[in-house]
Amino acid sequence: MAKHIIPVKKNEELTLSFEDLTHEGNGVTKINGYPLFVPNALPGEVGVVKVVKANKNFGYGKLLELTKKSSERIEPTCHVHCGGCQLQHMSYKLQLEMKQNQVKNVMKKVAHLDHVPIHPIIGMDNPFNYRNKVQIPVGEKNGELITGFYQRRSHRILENLDSCSIQNEEINQIVKATRQIAGRIGIKAYNEEKHSGELRHIMVRTGFVTNETMVVLVTKTDKLTNKDVLIQELTAKFPHIKSIIQNVNNKRTSVILGEKTKVLWGEEYIHDKIGDITFAISAKSFYQVNPVQTKVLYEKALEYAEIDKDDVVIDAYCGIGTISLFLAQKAKKVYGIEVVPDAIRDAKMNAELNGITNAEFYVGEAEKVMPQWKAEGLKADVIIVDPPRKGCEVDFLQAMIDSEPKRIVYVSCNPSTLARDLRILEDGGYQTMEVQPVDMFPQTPHVETVVLLERKFV
Template identity: 40%
Template sequence: MIKKNDLFEAEITAMTAEGSGICRADGMAVFVPGTAVGDRCVVRVVKVLKKYAFGRLEELLTPSPDRTTPDCPIAGPCGGCVYRHITYEAELKIKTQRVRDALERIGGFENIPMEPILGAPSRTRYRNKCQLPIGLSKNGEMQMGFYAVNSHRIIDTHTCLLQPEVFDRAAEAFRAWQKLSGESIYDEAAHSGVLRHLYMRCGEKSGEVLVCIVANGVKLHGEDLLVKMLREAVPEITGIVLNINRERTNVVLGRELRTLWGKPTIRDTLCRLEFEISPHAFYQVNRTQAEVLYNKAAEYAGLTGAETLLDLYCGTGTIGLSMASRAKKLIGAEIIPSAVENARKNAAHNHVTNAEFLCGDAKDAARILYERGERPDVIVIDPPRKGCDAAVITTIAAMRPTRVVYVSCDPATLARDLKQFTAEDYNIEAVTPVDMFPGTAHVETVVLLSKLKVDHHIEIELKMDELDLTAAESKATYDEIKAYVLNKYGLKVSQLYIAQIKRKCGIIERKNYNVSKKEDAKVPQCPPEKEAAIMDALKHFQMI
């Protein structure tokens, strides 16, 4: 049995999802960063767990034919780029295999209709956003760069091959200003000091540059000098802002912004649409590959101009808006109110008149569409890394779109969700990996799902007022809801209040139930604290 600090010779035969090579010792899998498939090497064991171990490359005996000379001196310690030591062709093969393995092993799929991975035109300088943590070195000087793997130890960085060169110039000017001004550095443990992060964004097409200093305070020493030095070093700069973050948190940005010079936003163009980007706004980090991804999603959507398109998890609306001109109507749904507001502004700014954006989750969107007598023909989903909740997939299937386009940033959760989609009578028509982040372990995937035997389905119209009660109503009685609220919150709620909240949630009441027969009757409205308690009860009884 292997143990810590053992040395052994082995060949790397595969890669993990995180980009480490895999070899075996005494029948146990050992994960070794910085290796390539085909490497023959000496490995030192650094940690042993029950079923696998971690190793360190001690000596390279025979290099893999995929190996190349790393072009970044800190690629290993930084850990952001796990593939800078192999060719791009090899990296794309690994990412393709990662998607295939997830669909086969987690999803249980065979004969997967995989299309070739869509690689990027460049592995370098493609990121349009950068956030550099700031700290103190052992000798008491400011350091700024990236966190080492699995730590909050800063690797001091003066250039990053993933960032545009303009960010390097801005960062060096910021370093020089800090030395002259003597502005203090934030200490996480003591929650003292001022400078926390340097945050930068640029427009690939517009060329505009925004520099944002994240500070544990409302003012910097020498703000005028900072503006002068940044503008001299970066003529492209269009805005310099101070972001105030005085919270004990790992979240980079605080809520409050103060403009030091210029404007607090930049503009950029994506899929022929112009977007205004603030420090808080979501925008694809690799704009060029985002267009590739969106174009593939649009191809899979197969819009002819006659369809209603529903964009779930729409965020600021970029995917849906890029397809709006090909659809009869676009409906976006997003649970974050600020993102919905941004989506509406983006639609108005780009003169998109056939789009509307709803604030809510998939169930909210489904209810609203049902009540209006609408049914989406195509649904696009781009969920977070955790994938879709099972209830969301069930809701999508209940809406019965002819096509679903799934955009995923995690092959494992994608495979899990596709398994449920196929159980809901959807078939996987095509799968295309897209390399949005060359050099890193991340890979995006676009999947086309189509409804099985859609021509054989029969449309049945059910009028809810013809039914005695809804399925949701049958799950809990009024007395059960009252008891739950009283026991948990100590609040007494009436049947009238429960009925109001049920109607608000789209749970249809029986005709004339709990409605006064007086035409001019004043109906008391449920107080907010009781509404929240009733909502919790409805969730508890799985009625919403």
């Protein structure tokens, strides 16, 4: 058998032209058919590349110099390499094209659905300053508190990053003020290596419509030095702060939030609105970080569901009830399922907050709850599913198929697992009718997708 020859060597420098993009936004070039993936390179460009890794079937390179630039290249608004905004060097038009192509490719290659209409991706008018939440680590340097995102693939803080182009600008200012006040009044930063100190993270979340803001101080210790001074100064400087929370995480872990949460000042919740629905949001609530596009996403899911007043709907992975309560405005009954007890508590409270009485919420795993409901005679007309990035478990997909709803609306944050699951649903008797990508996270490679499936009646 002939030995497989790799046409490049590690540390070799080559002048190469780029022809495509990966789903992560890396430039793709080929040497005798061997693909090399290079961050920060765009199709149509030519540049000097240093080979940093050469695997058997593909390699990675580092762009040293550009000798020909693409017309789609733009100057990034941020030059901090935290890894959060990998696409700032490309025009927003090219970002949308890349995400559209990603969805098209997986629909064809993974789901084998060449015939399904994939609508043009819905982008944002302003693809910056959209995030309503930040969780930022706190460290110490030369006796001073520092805040900033971790450098990509490290735990080194890129210090005092006081402006982030995808964060709400007021959130940036609150983080900066919290760091400055905390440092002045003697609060010590958490030291990861020594497992000592107090303040680990500062989390800020804000209501897009209400402007109500919550500050969460994640600490190693129950005690927080001079907390009353911190509260007084923060609330005086930012009067729309409605809630200051302390979350205690005393474990050696990279998980941000601990189990214990207490209100230091103000309310346990802030509120926000999506359309006509008001949501109460706690420190631990899952709530979409881009409120503008969340409304777009949910309206599309509601459109695809085609719910009327006689329909019974199941919302699997219902979270705090965000989609469920939208659906309940039109449906006869909505049943929400979620494995996280705190989320179900919040969902019930949100239903009550909005005077919605035709939505019920249950703690459990959807693949176990749904067969039980079917055995008890509950018949769902429509099922909505919005799973995490790993997609749906096979048992859950089968439970949906066995429930025989007339429609399934699948909301996905990962095109690859979406396509895998669509293939299973297709083989189980459902037809994919249309696909709508939505850009929830501009400047990043992530894309959300809403898909309508209908049952094939034989």
